[in-house]
Amino acid sequence: MDPFNIKLRYGRNELTLTILPAEEGVFKIIYYGAILGAVIKQDHDWDLIPYDELSAGDLPFYTPNSEDERVEIELNEQIADRIGEEIDLHLEEE
Secondary structure, X not given: OOOEEEEEEEOOEEEEEXXXXXXXXXXXXXXXXXXXXXXXXXXXXXXXOOHHHOOOOOOOEOOOOOOXXXXXXXXXXXXXXXXXXXXXXXXXXX
């Protein structure tokens, strides 16, 4: 499966996140060319993968920088669920 983009409302901002399918059911979340985190679908729920269990591969891990135009996003279970819903919608369209 190829990477794809999703849009996500975060506060007053709309973010574009790149979703990079990894191993079965795991999707890495890319923001500004770096790994923000990853989610996994287990049964019908989406869960965050602990940061220390992620493998970045060729990409760096995301580091917030308030000096540029990036939104300082912090992943939590609620955001993971919203990202998972967007992934589900994308997969249904394929």
